[in-house]
Amino acid sequence: MLKLQNISKTYSKGKVKAVDDISLHINPGEIFGFLGPNGAGKTTTINMMVGLLKPDSGNIYIDGIDIWQNPVQAKKQISFVPDTPEIYDKLKGIEYLNFIADVYDIPKDVRQERMEKYLGIFNLKNVVGDIIGSYSHGMKQKLSLISALIHEPKLFILDEPMVGLDPKSSFQLKEIMRQRCDEEKTVFFSTHVLEVAEKLCDRIAIINKGKIIALGTMEELRSHAVEKESLENIFLELTENE
C-alpha cells in the first residue's frame, strides 16, 4: 500500500541530513507505528509521503502510484492529519467538511451518513455550525480527523494524532484505526505515546537521526533488545546507543 524507496532529505544545503536513505514497505490492512525522539525525522518523512516536501532522492508509491509523478491520483488514496490542526478559522465546521467532501467528490447521501457518524463519535454534532476559530485545540484536532475520514481513504496518515485529544476521543480514534485495518485499509502514524504503539501497531519502525534503526513487530523488536520488557525500554536503549 505504501512503499518508500531510498528516500533522503537534507536541509541547509546538504549540511543537515533530516532523512537518510529510508526504505519502508507497508502492507494493506496494517497499522504501522513510526517512533523516534524529537527531531529524528518523523515529520519530515511524513511530509514527504503526503506531498508537502519533495525528497532529494528516492521514490514514494501509494498503492503503486508515485506521489511525486502523479500527485492528484495518489492523493485520492490518502488522507492526512497533521500534528497541529491548522484549519480555516473563518469557516464553519460544516462548511469545511463539505469543502473536503466536494474535493473528494462524495455523493450527497454518503457524505451525510459519514459526517453524522463521525460527528457523533467525536461529539462535535452540536458545534459543527460554529466558526472553527471558536473551537478548542482538541475540537480542531477532531474536526481534522473527521475531514480525513470522510472519504474512507485507503491509506490514513497521522502525525502525532493523540496529542490534544481527550481520553474518550483518543480511545475512539484507536477503535477507528483498528476497524480500518479489519477492512484491509492501512494506517500509518507517528507517536510519542509508546503504550499506544505497543498495543495498537502491527509493525513499528524507530527512526533516529534520519535513519531507521529498528523495524518489525513488537516480538521482533524484543528479540533484538537487551531490555525486553517494554517498548519504552527498547526505545530508550536504541535511541541512546545511537
Added chain:
Amino acid sequence: MNRILSLVKIDLNTTFGLSAIQYKFRSKQDRWQTIILIIAILSLLPSYYMIVYGLSEMYEAYFNIGQKSMFLLTGVLITQLIVFFFGILYVMSKYYFSNDLNVLVPLPIRSREIVGAKFISLMVNEYLTSLPIILPFIVIYGVKGNEGILYWVYSIIPILFIPVIPLALSSVIVMLLMKYTNIKGKKDLLRIVGYFLLIIIALTVQFEIQSVIQNSIMSEEDLFLQLITDSNLFVRKLGMIFPPSMWGALSLSNYFNVTGFLHSLLFIGVSIGIFLIMLYLSEKVFFDGLIGNLEVGTSNGSGKVKSTDFRKKLPVFLAIGLKEIKVLIRTPVYLLNSIGVVVLVPILFVMPTYMGGDHFMKQLNMIISGNPNLISLIGSGMIILLGIMNCVGCTTFSREGRNFWIQRTIPIRAKDQIFGRVLSSLFVQLIGISVLLGSIAYMGMITIDSIFWISILGLLGSIAMAELGMLVDIFRPLLDWDNPQKAMKQNLNVLIAMSVGALYLLGVGFLVYKLLGKMNMLFIYCIIGGIFIISSFGFYILLRRMIERQFLILE
C-alpha cells in the same frame, strides 16, 4: 523608555522579517526573488518619472502666479492624507488584530508602552509610503527655486514629522471606534460599517471644506492684487483643509525668516502634542477595545445546522471559489482591502467631480459628448485596474498561510485551483462594476452601451489580471504570517503584481489610443476583448504549469 525601545526592536524585526531576510538571503531561490523584486520596482520607474515630470510642470504653474508655496502645501497635504487613510487600516490591524498581542497583553507592560512601540514601528512603515510622495515635491521646489542650504536643513523637519499627526489621529479614531464597537457578536460587522462611514465622512468633509474655500477665494474682489502682495495666500486659505499640512508647508517656504521658524516649531510641537494625547488616551481606551477582540469566543453550539447542510454538493472549482469568498468576507482585513477598495475607489473617482459643482460637470459633459465612448473605455480600464488593486488574485495563495497544507495534501487539479480562485476575484470585481456603474449613473452619464462594454471588457480584463496576480503569488507565496494584514498589505507580491499589471494596462491603453479615430469603435472593442481573451488563456496555461510545479517544490 527601555521597554518601548525593546518592543520597537522586536516589532520591527517581526514586521520586516529582518532575521528571516538574513537567513533567507543565503539560499539561491530567495536571491532570485530579490532580483525579481528589483525588476518590479524598476518597472514602476517610468510611471514614477511621468508623475515627477507632471509635478515639475505644476511647480511652474504655481510659480507663474506667484504662489509657489502652494506646491509644497500640495505635497504635504497629499502625503498626510494618504498616511491618514492608510493609517486607519494599518492601525486597526496592528493594534488590534496582530497575533503578538496574545503574548504582549499578559506581560507587565502598560498599554501606552504597547501602543507607543506599535506606533513607532508603524511610523517606519509609513515612511515607505510618505517618502516617495513628499521627496519629489521637496526636491523640485528646492532645485527649481535654487533654494539655499538652510532650505535643505529645514526640509528634514517635514520629512521626519509628516506621518506623526495623521498617524496619531488615525490611532485615536481607531481606538475610539474599537472601544465603542466592542459589542458582543456584532463587532466585526460594526467595525467594517464604521470604517466605511469614517472614510466617507472624512472625504465628504474634506471636499466640502475645499469647495467652500475655493469658492471664497474665487469670489474675492481683489484676488489678483492679493496674489501679488501675499505669496502665501493660497496656502493660508487652502491650508485650512488640514492646518498641520499648512504649517509644514509654511515652515519650509519661509525658511529664511521668523515665520518659517515659528511654523516649524508649531509643526513639531503639535506633532509631539497629538502623539502624547494619543498615548494618554491609549491608557484609557486601548484595552477596552482590545479585550473583547482577543476573546475568540467559545464554541457554544449557537450555529444551527439543518439536515440539508450535510447534503450540499458542489463541483471542486466552485467549492474552492466559495471557500475563498467566505474567508474573504469574514476576515475584516481582507474585506477592507478587497471589497473595500473596489467600493471606495469608484466613489472617490466620482466624488470630486460631483463636489466640483455644476461648472465642473458642464466641462466634463463637453468632453464626454465629444467622444461618448470615453466613458466605456475609462470605465473598463478602471475596472481592470481594480482587478489588480483588489489584491484577491495576487494574494490568493499567500492568504492560505498556515492552512496551505490542506490545499497541498488533498487531490485538487491545478485547473480547479485556477477556476475557483479567479471566480472569487470576479465576485469582488462584480461588486466593483456595480458601484462604478452606479456612480456613473449618479452623474447622469450612463448608457446601455457603457453598461455593456464596461461589464464585458471589465470582466474579461479582470480574468487576465487575476491570473497575472496568481502567477506572481504562486511563484513566491508569503505563507509564514501571524497577522492577515501581512498576507495582503505587507505582501510584496501586491506591489509586483500591480507594477506588472499597470504595464499590461498601459500597453493596452496605448494601443487603444493609437487606434482611436482610425477605425470603427466596435472593432476597437473587439480587439481589446480579443487581447484579454488571448492573454487570459496564455496566463492560464502558464499558471497551470506553475501551480503544478510549485505545489511540488514549495517547502
